Amino acid sequence: MSVQVGRQRREILQLHRASISTASAELLLTRMLAKIEGLCAERDRLRKVQGGPTKGRVLGGRSW
Structure with a gap:
């Protein structure tokens, strides 16, 4: 998106x-910027609710 x-x-x-x-x-x-900000806020909210990782994991990366 940033690109x-x-x-x-x-x-x-x-x-x-x-x-x-x-x-x-x-x-x-x-x-576009407003939509991106909204999507990022939704992502962060979902991560908080689901208790998922906040950073450091790559999509399809190793989970060790």
Whole structure:
């Protein structure tokens, strides 16, 4: 997700430098960031409820 957000920011900057209106692109980026924050909060809440690991595990990694 962070790669996609960074890509969007760079594209908005290019549009801004070219004097092209970036209002709709900035609005889209704001919505994307809000969605990401909501998903991260939901993930953290679920981890807390389920008692799962908070960090250090990799998807499909070893459990030792």
